[in-house]
Structure formats: structure tokens, C-alpha cells
Amino acid sequence: MNSNLCLKIFSAEQTRQADQYTITHEPIASIDLMERASTCFVQAFLRDYSKDQSVKVFCGTGNNGGDGLAIARLLLDADYHVEVYLLGDVEKGTPDFQSNLKKLKGLLAPVWVSDMVVFPTIENGDLVIDALFGSGVSRPVEGIYAECIEAINRSMAKDVIAVDIASGLGCETRYGKGAVMEVSHTITFQSPKLTQLLPENDVHTGRLDVINIGLSEEFIRSVAVQQYFLTEAFIKSLLIPRKKYAHKGDAGRSLIVAGSFGKMGAAVLAAQACLRSGVGLLTMQVPECGVDILQSTTPEAMVRADKNSKVNEKFDDLEGFDAIGVGPGIGTEDETAKRLKLLIGSSKVPMVLDADALNILSQHPTWLEYLPKGSVLTPHPGEFTRLVGEWDDDAHKLALQMELAQRLDAIVLLKGAHSTVATPDGRLFFNSTGNPGMATGGSGDVLTGMVTAFLAQGYDSLSATLVACFVHGRAGDLFLAEGAEESLIASDLITKTPLVLKCLKSR
Ligand SMILES: NC(=O)C1=CN([C@@H]2O[C@H](COP(=O)(O)OP(=O)(O)OC[C@H]3O[C@@H](n4cnc5c(N)ncnc54)[C@H](O)[C@@H]3O)[C@@H](O)[C@H]2O)[C@@H](O)CC1
């Protein structure tokens, strides 16, 4: 696995080192690197924001403020109506801030906001560019800066766009006691910052675009990190090609235990997602009441009927399977719980545990110790709370996720916007695909089917989980090309999977 193909999530210090290394070794003057970053920002900005809106740029006196000044100049060149507001001790500004201030002064007179009397009125429909603080913020933001941030947060601005990171939001921590800018869009440099991927900072990040400003690839490759952001190139590198003389057995055999009376839809979704993700042979174990449903909706799957008519009770004969998925719609009846215990105890192949299987396990935590090697847990936040208890904030939640993966020697996929995948050796992968439309019933059942399919096809547990997670999100994103988020239903994810896989497999 070549993790260098992912975007590495750097600390503020590593970001600073990457800048410095690039300046020394490319070599490029610091001011030219700032110009390059600002030009990349403006290119992204021009795609989304038209000239009929007034742009107010708020700049601090560090390099983020320097970026803001360069961006203002480039937008003026592009015929935007721009106003610039400066905060802080301009005399003490960084050298690159000073150079950009000089370059701008011939074109426009910036306003120094010494107190709130000079703070401008932000009209309904204005755009605000936030360049007060970037990755250099090191403590809670207070005083005039905080007053200014709070005024912008209360304003009628149509959009607030952060340069690199919202002011006041640290790369690794939020400095919660101070003011933090609320932004609708962040255009960040080179790689996302950890805080930008956490739900609690959604209002401080908004839509996140990561732009490549050409920091030294040599440096980036050399830095060891534990946290990664998935890229298409990385996922492509994980895909296993089908062999020319492949037969259905080569593509793996899965067993999925799913469904109960009234919840057979979960089994159908998991089955169809598993088949569309390339499994060779799929056997579904469902209660008697679900046999006809499965056979008629999904003729490609073989079906094993449980003697219990309404719930899954019997999990015998595990011979010949390469991966086992269990959980979607099985319910938490006592008989099902007992048989889940036996299934865990007797399976010799990796298992994917989801939904009610996780709910049962949270009632019987000691059974988790017997999970077969390479197993994958795929909780949503509710199931995760039942497994590990409440968390204080998102950082604590990630710590609990990593601790669980280590303790169980299993992969733990925590679902949500930017789903996270934790490994037993302490790595954490953030997904980069998906959208809010996917918060819909059955979406998780589809994911279970996908992970099970990739495991059965011979992917190692981490690769199977990462590929499934990325493909699942990309399928959701593809749906948005033709439908609204609100209209997305879980089966749309299955419908879009063939095209997603085709594109990923193309060179
Ligand atoms: N160094 C480089 O070569 C590049 C830097 N870039 C920009 O530079 C930014 C980082 O710049 P800086 O390191 O100058 O830092 P910032 O511009 O984020 O912060 C500036 C200063 O604010 C002070 N400060 C920190 N927290 C404060 C607080 N709560 N209240 C008041 N003052 C506070 C710090 O001492 C620092 O000197 C990046 O986010 C990015 O926008 C880009 O231009 C790309 C290239």
C-alpha cells in the first residue's frame, strides 16, 4: 500500500517545514511561493464567484494576511470590486505581507480597522475573504480581532471564504475559547488540516477545496504521518485487476447474514451492493420470511433459509466462504444474539460487522475478543456510542476509535461526513467522497455489502474498507450530477457503483 498517494494531514509545524523546504530546495523566493498560492486560490475563486458581488478582504499581518493582499490585487486585475481591511500592527507585519501591501497600495487604499467604528457595513450579498489568521494561529483569538470575527459571523455576507483555514481555527485544535470565523467555503493549501475534517468544525470550514500549491513532493514523501486524506490516485492503486481467465470462484465467495421480518430491504441492499462490487458468488442467509423477497429481487444470490421464520437464528456451515458480512436488519433478538456468538467463534475468515450485529456486541462486549483476524466494524455514530460510550468532542471520538481498533486488532470504520477508518497500528484515513444526501436509510447496508465483496475478492481488510468507503461516497456524489441530495436513496448508490468502478479502473 503506497500511502504516499494519499494527501498527508500535516500539523501546523509540518506545514511550516514544508513551506521552508520548498523555499530552500526548489528553490523559490518566499514571496513567489505566496504569489503562487494566491494565484491558485484566485483560480479556484473565479470558478465559483461572479464579478457582480462586492468582495471585502480582511487581512491580518502574518503570511495569511499577505496572501489576502495578493488575492485582493489579483481580483482587482480580474475586474472584481474589492475592498481591503487590515487588522493588527501593520509595521510588524511579515516581510511578505509588507511587500504585498506595497504592491497593492498603488491600486487601492486599504482601510486599517483600529476599532469597530471603522468596521465596514457588510451588505446582504457581499463576499468576504477571510485572511486574518491562517495556520500560524497559536492561541485563542481575542480583542479587536475577535470583535471583527464576531461582526462578520453576524453579518449578512452571502459567502465567507477562508484562505487556507478559518481564522481562529488551529490546524490541530479549535482554540474554542476565542473567536473563530464561520465560513461557507475554505480553499486550503496543499492538504486538509485535521480540524477541517471534524463535524464540530463544519461551520468553520463549509465546503472544503484542497488546492495544490506545489510544495516540495520530496519533502511531503519524506514526512511520516499517521493521518491521511483519501485520493482517487491512492484508491486506484489499491484495485486488483480481474485476470483474463478468471472464473466466478476467483472473485471470491461471500456469505451475508441479514434481514428479519419487516427489514428484508436491508438484506436486499447489502446483497445487491455486494454483487455490483464484484463478488464472484454470494450466499445470503435470511429468515424463512425473506427467501421469496430475495430470490425475486436478487436472482444472482443464492439464498439459505433460516429455519426460524422471522429472524436469523442459524449460522451453520461456513466452509468455502472468503468473507462474511453480518448485521443489516438482523434485529437483536436473543436467538440471533446467541447465533452471532457462535458465528464469531467459528468463522475463520474476516467478518464485516454492522448495524444490529454491533448493537448485539455492545450488549456482549466480551464476544468482541473472538473476532476473526482482519475483521471490520462499520458503526455509525449511534452504534459507536453504544460500543465505546459517550465522547466529549470530536478529538476524543477519534481517540476512542483508534483505541478500539488497537484493542480489537480490527479495522474500525466510523461512518459520517468524512468517514474515518482506523487501523490497529494507529493510522487514520479520512474519506474524501460522499455528501449529506447519503444520510438516508439503507446507505450503511450498501456499504456492508461493498466491504464484504472486496474482502472476498482478496483485498486485505484495510484496502477493502478504504475502497468500499471511497466507492460508496463517489457513487453518492455521482448521483448529485442528476438528482438532489434530498432525493438520494440507498439503491441509487448501487445503481451508480458500476460507473464509479469503471472510472476508477480506467487508466
Ligand atoms: N510560509 C509560506 O511560505 C507560505 C505561507 N502561506 C500562508 O501563510 C499562512 C501562515 O502564515 P503565518 O505563519 O505568518 O501565520 P498567520 O498569518 O496565520 O498568523 C500570523 C501571526 O499571528 C500571530 N498570532 C497567532 N495567534 C494569534 C492570536 N490568537 N491573536 C493574535 N495574534 C496571533 C502569530 O504570532 C503569527 O505571527 C498560511 O496559512 C498560508 O495562508 C502561503 O502563502 C503559502 C506559502
Ligand SMILES: [K+]
Ligand atoms: K484565514
